[in-house]
Amino acid sequence: DGGITQSPKYLFRKEGQNVTLSCEQNLNHDAMYWYRQDPGQGLRLIYYSQIVNDFQKGDIAEGYSVSREKKESFPLTVTSAQKNPTAFYLCASSTGEGFENEQFFGPGTRLTVL
């Protein structure tokens, strides 16, 4: 079955540590996205990538980094520079052609900083 996988489902980190969240898709989608969701709030875009080896900052990129070395993979690193990293992180993908297309979401990773 095609879809998006995120791992791990739950992640705990000590302050000052970097941590990488995995996102893999087998939908053959060109575009991929990372969102952050805080309790009771909507989604905010962190980074997005329209094609391999290219990515752009979203609305809240500070303290985060990404790479897009393969079409299927778009890992997100939460660095120690992110002041309040505890949140639910969602990865998504789409065909990226025009504005009409649905985004498909993974199940999310809940990150807690101890």
Next chain:
Amino acid sequence: GNSVTQMEGPVTLSEEAFLTINCTYTATGYPSLFWYVQYPGEGLQLLLKATKADDKGSNKGFEATYRKETTSFHLEKGSVQVSDSAVYFCALPGEAAGNKLTFGGGTRVLVKP
């Protein structure tokens, strides 16, 4: 830029009640409009969409009509079930390239038996 505003929750109602969640938008042109749903502990999934004015999207008993006169895309369901308890997000594409979506703040719906 494109933006969307939806009613705040939580919305609490009894099983078989009528549900309406209001969504209004500001946009350049006439972009597609979307409703996404997030069940507890999960990612978002597309519930329905409409691609042009006067279109009605429908799925799982939910409906929403693209109203350009009132710039609205309200979500409705005639008889909710406990399993409809979730957070609902209205969304539309940003005006720039990249198929970015702009989401509303989400409306939590709790259906009690």
